[in-house]
Amino acid sequence: MDDESIIWLYWERDERAIEITAEKYGPYCGAIAGNILGSREDREECLSDTYIRAWNSMPKDWPGRLQAYLGRITRNLAFNRYRREHAKKRGGGEAALVLEELGECVSGSESVEGHFDRRELIEAIGVFVRGLPENKRSIFVRRYWYADRVDKIARDRGLAPGTVSKTLERTRKQLRGYLTERGFEL
Template sequence: MGRTMGEEAENLEDGQIIELYWSRDQRAIRETEGKYGKLLHGIAWNLLRSREDSEECVNDTYLRAWEAIPPARPGALRIWLGQITRNLSLDRWKSRRAEKRGGGAELLLGELADCLPAPAGRGRAVEDLELAETLNAFLRGLSREGRAMFLRRYWYGESVAEVAAALGCGEGKVKSSLFRSRRALRDYLEKEGIAV
């Protein structure tokens, strides 16, 4: 959404946006979209490859934020919103994958299939939390460039070409780095006692 003449051209700080949510000021949505809309659309598009589905997931993200704040007070608004969009997009992808197979999330999940444990039943929330902590420790151990490549590819869903362009390197370098990182992740998880 564009801003009117009387509005500031600069984005508000995250704390100011959160205060708008807390005061139930509908400008919170506009400010969120202005500051993070492009990022959220990118996340959804990279997973879904559908403009309509991406738009719906981003709009649902704004709705979820409106419903959650208050009582929630996210410490890192950008990450919190990105996680909502990513989860909504993955849910949408799962519901649509029976209709159409191919790129997007299926390709990303296929690349990580040999590195991550298969979903389990009960007690999964605790296992997911432990896995998340282990993944964070693994990522902290990667070089800054390796971590950026891994996150851009597997969290933000960027293509290898997009990762290479963003980091100013060749696609071959990205592919080999991701291959080494996936292999290292598998070894790391096994060393930590997580069955892959």
């Protein structure tokens, strides 16, 4: 079934929308949640929450791309769950590494929030990422959107893990410079 038909099922409040969404996009959303959360149980719970969130938000929203819409919901829910579970302890795993790596570019401190609207920062990062060459963009997005492990990215792209790590390091440095040039205090 095409995305527009699935969205119409949501708008019509037809419960088949969730079944079809799970069938078509469950593996995609599951991979995102799994990369961030690690455990199968947390992944499954996050998927259930994704379908509920989509059910509750679809009458207000008509997403341009259903896959991206569901991926964003899943990613946000997974990171929120991760932060909640690791609030009192420093945990390992890819999510902690991803957040730590990006922390050197975008600190999330009040100074950024106080000087610029969050949307401006998000837009600037989007412009930066869209301007990257395809190979760097792919590596950056896989690491920081999908929370893929460096060794998995390297294997899939036929590169050495050190090459991927160095590419990510240089791209983060470029992002930091790009944001600083545009007046964001980091």
